[in-house]
Amino acid sequence: MAIDQKTPFGKINISTELVADVAGEAATTCYGVVGLADRSAIWENIAELLQRSDYDKGVYCRKKKDGYSVDVYIVVAYGVKITEVLREVQKKVAYDLNKSFGKCFLEVNVFVQGVREIK
Numbered sequence: 001m002a003i004d005q006k007t008p009f010g011k012i013n014i015s016t017e018l019v020a021d022v023a024g025e026a027a028t029t030c031y032g033v034v035g036l037a038d039r040s041a042i043w044e045n046i047a048e049l050l051q052r053s054d055y056d057k058g059v060y061c062r063k064k065k066d067g068y069s070v071d072v073y074i075v076v077a078y079g080v081k082i083t084e085v086l087r088e089v090q091k092k093v094a095y096d097l098n099k100s101f102g103k104c105f106l107e108v109n110v111f112v113q114g115v116r117e118i119k
Helices: 016-028 052-057 082-101
Strands: 003-007 010-014 033-036 059-064 067-077 105-116
Touching (some): 016 059, 016 067, 067 082
């Protein structure tokens, strides 16, 4: 799925990998987030942290009727208030995506794949 925009100068096609990079970078800069995890990790019970080049495995973007929806899969730090971390991740990801692409991202769903102690 790609985001298509039409301008007076032509057509712009934004790949899902770019959306994943922007959303992943926004999520990992939030306090309490250790990193992104693969979205299939919940079934494997293993939450390995993804490298920056693999953010598209931890972010899923889909088109809805009147906008776009993004799912972000993260690993949080042990000892932080998870609800506050998730709220901040939602706000930061939505802001960065709307600012970067000028499109309406209706939902930013955040899933916790694991909790890790920071050493």
